[in-house]
Amino acid sequence: MARVVASIFVLMVAAYYLLVAFDNITNPVNPNGSNWPFVQGVISGDGVPADSGLQWRFINATWFQAIA
Numbered sequence: 001m002a003r004v005v006a007s008i009f010v011l012m013v014a015a016y017y018l019l020v021a022f023d024n025i026t027n028p029v030n031p032n033g034s035n036w037p038f039v040q041g042v043i044s045g046d047g048v049p050a051d052s053g054l055q056w057r058f059i060n061a062t063w064f065q066a067i068a
Contacts, residue, residue, distance in 0.1 A: 024036060041047065045058030 043059050048054055
């Protein structure tokens with residue numbers, strides 16, 4: 001019984017991530033319909049302070065963000 005519950009849980013999580021990925025791919029610029037602004041903020045490092053030393057890790061090229 002535990003395997004069935006675990007399998008159902010894994011399938012539900014996979015379906016959720018598939019839905020989010022599909023939404024980001026098919027409608028990447030609609031701020032109300034997808035989480036693209038959040039993804040773009042994470043990739044460009046909007047929430048990290050400028051003096052943290054991690055600025056080299058972030059990608060500011062929007063064309064590369066769309067590919068990622």
